[in-house]
Amino acid sequence: MFQNLTDRLGQTLKNISGKGRLTDDNIKDTLREVRMALLEADVALSVVKDFIEKVKTRALGIEVSKSLKPGQMFIKVVQDELENVLGDGSQGLNLAATPPAVIMLAGLQGAxxxxxxxxLxxxxxxxxxxxxxxxxxxxxRPAAIKQLQTLSEEVGVECFPSNMMQKPVDIVKAAIKHAKMQFFDVLIVDTAGRLAVDEKMMDEIKQLHAAVNPVETLFVVDAMTGQDAANTAKAFNETLPLTGVILTKADGDARGGAAxxxxxxxxxxIKFLGMGEKLDALEPFHPQRIASRILGMGDVLSLIEDVERKVDKDAAARVAKKIQTGKGFNLQDFKEQLAQMRSMGGMASLMDKMPGMGGMSAKVKDQANDKQFIQMExxxxxxxxxxxxxxxxxxxSRKRRIAAGSGTQIQDVNRLLKQFMQMQKMMKKMGGGKMKNMMRGMGGMMGGGGMPGAGGMSGGGMPSGMKLPPGMGNFGRKK
Structure with missing residues (x-):
């Protein structure tokens, strides 16, 4: 998400970051580029105008910090205003109600x-x-009821039965009664959508809202519709007392105009971002962290939270011990590392959250895509x-069997094995504590078309307990 905007802003702000002082001319030129970057990201024109005006006012009357150069201070102003546009801090769900706390989701069909x-x-x-x-x-939509039943089974929560012959108000009232009797904390209501905003839809959902009085009314909108998403949300907000927004398909939106x-x-x-198809791909929305990502500064806090929640600590400790001793690291360990990385959203997601890696994502996209890691597994x-x-x-003969069994070519098997031999050599250097030799070895592996920067990520750049698979930089190189 925000890749196009990050690339444009990164280059624009880089040009002004080294300026000894800010003048009308260099601010004017920079703001013109920022304006174009935002418009290309499909941000609403009214939002762009307001944003540019606020940045300009603050930059020209800037209160320069002693610890920052004027150019750096300008970037700080841009980041502050981005945070203001995105929202005033992270706002979670308000579940302070007599159980069950009812959460209603509304939106167009297909969102x-x-x-x-x-x-959720x-x-x-x-x-x-x-x-x-x-x-x-x-x-x-008959499939909607069945779809929710299937999803609830996957997640392990109860789905209250309903059918097409019932009225929506009667369904939800019965569900609330059941939730009270069975001591549920939260009831989440899925409502009907339409292909477009219409009067019948709005009247129905308005009546449903009045009948159940939810503590949270969340508007679900497709991020890939750009500023149309904001306009649709505005139409719903005029009918319903919305409390927040869930922005779906945000992982497929390189522009970020909706957000x-x-x-x-x-x-x-915005309370949540849908960042993929998997049922755990829902992220709380943190304006400060998102603003940092947009400016290519990474999002270390979210990365650490991902590690804490998704990484197998025991497996990570075993691998760390093998790396420290330089002995025993095998292909099964390598496979586990790949699986852990994919559980955290894959390579692109990791790079997006790592400081200084935002602008690199596009360059290594072809070599660092998850398809290659799936092939390795x-x-x-x-x-x-x-x-x-x-x-x-x-x-x-073993290579031929492995290639046939994995649907790959013998060259792919050879490439993986060659990489692994390089990795084992590096493990021994790490085990011996010869850090300079290790870095020199890693530099050799990254050279000549390998993935830039991956070696640096393999160790110290990651939070404790999570390491990117060492030596993966050369995977995909054609010999």
Whole structure:
């Protein structure tokens, strides 16, 4: 998300960061570029105008910090104003109500409401330790009820039964009664959507809202619709007392116009970002962290939270011990590292959150995509336990069997094995404490078309307990 905006702003702000002083001319030129970057990101024109005016006013009357150069201070102003546009701090769900706290999701058809109900129920169950009940009040789309039942089974929460012959108000009232009797903490209501905003839809959802009086009314909108998302949210907000927004498909939106427009146009905060198809791909929205990501400064706090929540601590400790001793690191360990990295959103997500890596993502996209890591896992999965432990026994006939079993070519198997040999050499250097030799070895592996910067990420750049697979930089290189 925000890749295009990050690239444009990164270059623009880099040009002014070294300026000894700010003048009308260099600020004017920079703001012109910032304006174009925001418009290309499909940010609403009214939001762009207001943003540029505020940055200009603050920059020209700037109170320069003694610890920052004027150019750096300008970047700080841009970051502050980005945070203001995105919202006033992270705003979680307000569940302070007599159980069950009712959460209603509204939005257009295809925005991802039903999937968001599943993601939100998983989020509340696992992170907030709530007992959650879900119910579908979408009586117009038969598949919606079935879809929610399937999602609830995957997540492990109860789905209150409903059918197309019932009225939405009756369905939700019955669900609330059941939730009270069974001591549920939260009831999440999935409502019907339409292809466009219409009077019938608005009247129905207005009546439903009045009947159940939810503590949270969240508007679900597709981030990839750009500033149209903000305009649709505004239309819903005029009918319903919205409390917040869930921005779905944010991982597929390289522009970010919706995120930068919704808050200012509707006055309602973005509370969650849908960052993928998996049911755990729902992130709380933190304006400060997102602003930092947009400016290519990374998001270390979110990265640490991902590590704490998703990384197997025991497995990480075992691998760390092998790396420290320089002994025993095998292809099974390598495979586990790849799996852990993919559980955190893959390479692109990791680089997006690492300081200084924002501008690099586009350059390494072709070499650092998750398809290559999936291929690596497939090759290792086609090996026997003995071959994973002692890859030196893998010769001609074994290579042919592994390639056939993984749907790859023998060249791919050779490339992986060659990389692994390089990795083992590096492990021995690390185990011996010869850091200079290790860095020199890593530099050799990264050279000549390998993935720039991956070596540096492999160790110290990551939070404790999580390491990117060493030596992966050369994967995908054609010999």
């Amino acid at each position: 991802g409401k039903t999937t968001s109900v599943g993601k 129920s998983k989020y509340l169950t696992e992170r907030e330790k709530k007992k959650v009940l879900v119910v579908s009040a979408d009586v117009y 930068l427009s919704v808050k200012q146009i509707t006055g309602k905060p 497939a090759i290792i999965n086609s090996m026997t336990p003995g071959e994973r432990d002692r890859p030196d026994v893998i010769k001609g």
